[in-house]
Amino acid sequence: MNIRYFAWVRERVGLEEETIEVPASVKTVADLIGHLKSLDENHAAAFEEEDAIRVALDQLHVEVDAELGNAREAAFFPPMTGG
Amino acid sequence: MNIRYFAWVRERVGLEEETIEVPASVKTVADLIGHLKSLDENHAAAFEEEDAIRVALDQLHVEVDAELGNAREAAFFPPMTGG
Amino acid sequence: MKVTPVVRVQSEDFDVQLESRALAEGRKDVGALVTFTGLCRDEAGTLSALELEHYPGMAEAELTRIAEQAVQRWPLTGLTVVHRFGKIPPGENIVLVVSASAHRRAAFEAADFLMDYLKTRAPFWKKEHLVDGDSGSWVEAKSGDEDDAARWSS
Amino acid sequence: MKVTPVVRVQSEDFDVQLESRALAEGRKDVGALVTFTGLCRDEAGTLSALELEHYPGMAEAELTRIAEQAVQRWPLTGLTVVHRFGKIPPGENIVLVVSASAHRRAAFEAADFLMDYLKTRAPFWKKEHLVDGDSGSWVEAKSGDEDDAARWSS
Numbered sequence: 001m002n003i004r005y006f007a008w009v010r011e012r013v014g015l016e017e018e019t020i021e022v023p024a025s026v027k028t029v030a031d032l033i034g035h036l037k038s039l040d041e042n043h044a045a046a047f048e049e050e051d052a053i054r055v056a057l058d059q060l061h062v063e064v065d066a067e068l069g070n071a072r073e074a075a076f077f078p079p080m081t082g083g
Numbered sequence: 084m085n086i087r088y089f090a091w092v093r094e095r096v097g098l099e100e101e102t103i104e105v106p107a108s109v110k111t112v113a114d115l116i117g118h119l120k121s122l123d124e125n126h127a128a129a130f131e132e133e134d135a136i137r138v139a140l141d142q143l144h145v146e147v148d149a150e151l152g153n154a155r156e157a158a159f160f161p162p163m164t165g166g
Numbered sequence: 167m168k169v170t171p172v173v174r175v176q177s178e179d180f181d182v183q184l185e186s187r188a189l190a191e192g193r194k195d196v197g198a199l200v201t202f203t204g205l206c207r208d209e210a211g212t213l214s215a216l217e218l219e220h221y222p223g224m225a226e227a228e229l230t231r232i233a234e235q236a237v238q239r240w241p242l243t244g245l246t247v248v249h250r251f252g253k254i255p256p257g258e259n260i261v262l263v264v265s266a267s268a269h270r271r272a273a274f275e276a277a278d279f280l281m282d283y284l285k286t287r288a289p290f291w292k293k294e295h296l297v298d299g300d301s302g303s304w305v306e307a308k309s310g311d312e313d314d315a316a317r318w319s320s
Numbered sequence: 321m322k323v324t325p326v327v328r329v330q331s332e333d334f335d336v337q338l339e340s341r342a343l344a345e346g347r348k349d350v351g352a353l354v355t356f357t358g359l360c361r362d363e364a365g366t367l368s369a370l371e372l373e374h375y376p377g378m379a380e381a382e383l384t385r386i387a388e389q390a391v392q393r394w395p396l397t398g399l400t401v402v403h404r405f406g407k408i409p410p411g412e413n414i415v416l417v418v419s420a421s422a423h424r425r426a427a428f429e430a431a432d433f434l435m436d437y438l439k440t441r442a443p444f445w446k447k448e449h450l451v452d453g454d455s456g457s458w459v460e461a462k463s464g465d466e467d468d469a470a471r472w473s474s
Contacts, residue, residue, distance in 0.1 A: 007373055007445035008458050059378035061441065075375060075443075079461035082372070082403060082444025083270075083358055083415050083435055090219055090291035091304050142224035144287065158221060158289075162307035165218070165249060165290025166204055166261050166281055166424075183337040186357075194362035194410035200431075201355045203340075207422060208348035256348040268361060271468065274432050277354075281424055314425070 001068075003036070005046070006077035009053060012046035022068065029055050030064040032074060052078055084151075086119070088129070089160035092136060095129035105151070112138050113147045115157060129159075137162055171233035171245040175225045177252040180262050189244035189266040196243050198270040200277040202263040208256035214297045216305075218251040218260065221289035225249065232283045236265070239279070240272040247280060249290060282314040325387035325399040329379045331406040334416050343398035343420040350397050352427040356417040356435055362410035368451045370459075372405040372414065375443035379403065386437045390419070393433070394426040401434060403444060436468040 001022045005013045026035050033053075037044045047053065055062055057071040068074070084105045088096045109118050116136075120127045130136065138145055140154040151157070172188070174180075182201055190196045206216050229247050237245055244266040254260055261284070265276040286307070294302035326342070328334075336355055344350045360370050383401050391399055398420040408414055415438070419430040440461070448456035 004375070006375055006443065007447070056375070056378060056443070059375070059381050061382075075378070077375070077443065078445060078458065080440060080443055081446045081459045081461050082374070082442045083439040087221070089221055089289065090293070139221070139224060139289070142221070142227050144228075158224070160221070160289065161291060161304065163286060163289055164292045164305045164307050165220070165288045166285040182340065182355075186336065190357075190359065190411075192411070194360075194365075196359055196411075197361045199355075199357040199359065201336075201353075202424065202428070203344075203353040204424065205344065205350055205353065206348075207351045211348075257344075257346070257350075270356065270358065270435055274356070274428070274435075278428050278432075281428075 001071070002073040004073065004075040006075065008078055009046050009076045012042060014042050027067060028064070029057070029062060029066050029068065029074070032068060033064065033076075046076075054079055084154070085156040087156065087158040089158065091161055092129050092159050095125060097125050110150060111147070112140070112145060112149050112151065112157070115151060116147065116159075135161060169237050169242050169244060171230065171237055171247065173226055173229045173233055173246075174248045175220060175222075175229070176248065176250060179250070179259055180248045182259075182262060182264075185246050185248065185262060185264050189246060189264055193243070195268060196266045197268045198273040199264065199266045200270075200273040202261075202277045202281055203259055204261040204281070206254045206256045206258050206260055212297055213256055213294055213302075215253045215255045215295040216260070217253050217293040217295060217301075219291045219293065220249075220251040224289050225251075228288050229284065232280060232287060235283070236276045236280050240265075240267065240276045241269070242267045242272060242276055245276060245280075247284070249284070249288065251290065253295070279318050282311070282318060285311045286315045323391050323396050323398055325384065325391055325401065327380055327383045327387055327400075328402045329374060329376075329383070330402065330404060333404070333413055334402045336413075336416060336418075339400050339402065339416060339418050343400060343418055347397070349422060350420045351422045352424040353418065353420045354424075354427040354431045356415075356431045357413055358415040358435070360408045360410045360412050360414055363448075366451055367410055367448055367456075369407045369409045369449040370414070371407050371447040371449060373445045373447065374403075374405045378443050379405075382442050383438065386434060386441060389437070390430045390434050394419075394421065394430045395423070396421045396426060396430055399430060399434075401438070403438070403442065405444065407449070433472050436465070436472060439465045440469045
């Protein structure tokens, strides 16, 4: 699965984008966050304030309880500040 | 006193502007309307629908119970439709 | 720093870009600029022009009073109101409001307020000229306009 | 007749006049044209630039979803949204919304709605670059922005 990071989430992870193998046990966005946090210290630090992070699956906003389903891309970012 | 008329009030009176002597008994805008109605048929027709007429004294919106005081100009017109 | 609104009543057209620039150019404290342009519609092809009558002197004075209220009520960095009079064909501009502020809500609300108040209080009257040659009737004030204006006094 | 919103995400500046004309010129059914321009402020001289990061693809998609909602909700004759990305110095444009309608309330509300939704839903993030050379912090979302957006779901 393709994972993208933006703004301070990107800075903390240290990556703009990565492709990961999703374990079969990972069904929801919350599961995916748990998995990403286990990867290394940077990921753990990035997802420390979980409540401050927003998620999109295939470029659509979703909540953390959303099923990953057949999504090909997940993106993690802080609350938006455009406009 | 200088009296001005706008829009359909002007068309019914047949005058843009006129200067009249205000009788001592005329104290308020309502009194003035009564006096104007007595002048001729055109004035009477213009003020027939009294509720539909708005008034300004010296270029400030007022209600019909306003005192004329030292006002030099009264204007009568329909509800405004600018913008 | 007190903002002095720019108010003009004129027969000639206005330039939205020019009026916007006057409020924003060379400044770094403007975060939001709202323009409202009111245009003459042809009412599905029936209207050949609107004729805007106004009360010279009071039109400027009343627009200034409304604009001063907006400046008191919202933290604006600039406010411009231009209203045309005379015969205006469909597709042409009638009225312009430009409001500038550090913040978007103030700019939006001030422009919205100004248009609502202007509609019910500024001494302008519209007469319709029809395509079939009739000089049609005077446009009637809408009760909805009074309701819109009343939103701001609650 | 269904209106198709114009949505663009770009690094280059936009021309408010050009975008306004595209919605009004040659038409006689537009009675109200509202433009909202969001500009970069210098925060009392402390800010040298804002850096706008965006999620390419999703930014366009999300702005289009918001614009389609506005078109469903209000009787618009046209709607345009342009959002810039990259480094933007104080005084320069960031975002533009232009809404056109027969009636002023629809044009005002659609532009206002679009800005509120855009602020909380379009994937853009601002980082401050400071005059003293620091690349400052990421701008934090304001709870007021969520409140503004919530006004439209009541």
